[in-house]
């Protein structure tokens with residue numbers, strides 16, 4: 146539980162007062178820029194110890210260089226991904242699948258799921274994604290010259306696509322957004338309650354699909370075999386819950402940060418509007434500059450990494466928002482250059498757990514930006530309002546009121 150005590154094996158000179166949860170700029174901040182706030186770590190060593198760097202106040206080692214993060218994420222024997230991120234909120238210990246399985250077990254499940262979110266599958270989904278974007282934006286533009294992008298576009302857009310994958314109708318969209326917010330950003334009590342609700346929902350959906358199959362993710366999972374046997378209930382839960390958590394707010398948040406950037410940079414906004422072919426490349430730069438996910442690994446043995454005495458059981462943070470602003474990896478990392486070439490960012494991670502939904506996420510972001518820019522004239526942040534940003538395991542934006550009157 147919450148203890149900011151530095152373990153005895155950590156040399157005091159390796160401790161740094163930095164946290165993705167509590168450092169300046171990481172709390173809920175009007176007009177905040179949590180991505181700029183991480184830049185300070187690049188003035189320091191390649192690894193340091195942060196005494197309070199998880200939601201429940203645990204300390205982690207922090208890897209600051211992109212190259213070291215890549216090396217560490219490949220070494221799954223030494224740095225395990227099993228940390229019961231979700232189950233721990235219930236006092237339980239089962240893995241999200243495939244995220245919290247290490248190779249070789251990881252491979253069997255990953256191969257099973259790959260076709261469901263492959264580039265080919267995403268091409269098939271594209272017309273539905275575009276229709277959804279157009280419907281939401283047309284409704285906004287027909288009724289107003291201002292809206293809260295997060296509430297009126299980014300969340301309903303991303304969540305409805307992912308509900309479609311799971312095989313759930315849009316009617317309960319608001320309920321799902323609420324569960325996700327409590328789970329990812331709520332306090333302990335709300336988090337546990339949301340975890341229980343989501344679990345009960347996934348169990349019920351799996352039971353329904355066993356009796357009444359449909360053309361959706363849950364039906365696929367309850368009918369699937371791995372290593373020649375059907376999936377166990379716990380494995381079905383692990384997959385259903387992961388898809389729920391992974392797809393719920395990552396895409397919406399990316400769209401929010403992207404439109405906030407364009408609202409503050411009218412020339413870039415106009416360039417992308419008049420030359421939409423630039424959007425694919427621009428979206429990659431925005432993914433780099435506004436990366437949102439912190440990955441955590443657990444040491445399986447004592448090891449020295451870049452001079453740090455890591456002990457078995459220690460947590461290690463590989464934050465994409467840190468790697469993607471590393472000056473050793475990117476020229477002028479804090480300049481957002483929408484035409485940046487050779488952009489080897491790791492917003493979707495690297496190594497075996499590289500994001501399974503990255504093809505879908507990329508298409509959603511690009512289509513969302515294309516349709517927004519072609520339907521909404523020059524927009525800015527509405528006077529007298531301020532987007533509220535926050536740090537944490539997944540960086541986020543609470544509101545974004547745009548105005549084009």
Ligand code: HEM
Nearest residue numbers: 243244391392395396399438440493494498500501502506
């Ligand atoms: C902009 C949007 C997204 C970002 C930035 C993102 C980022 C990431 C990152 C950094 C990881 C690695 C986590 C770790 O190793 O600890 C990951 C894994 C994963 N993501 Fe995403 N993600 C996004 C959207 C999605 C979507 C839309 C889906 C599904 C529909 C998805 C499904 C997954 C799954 C299943 C994994 C686990 C893969 C494995 O363990 O093999 N993600 N994502």
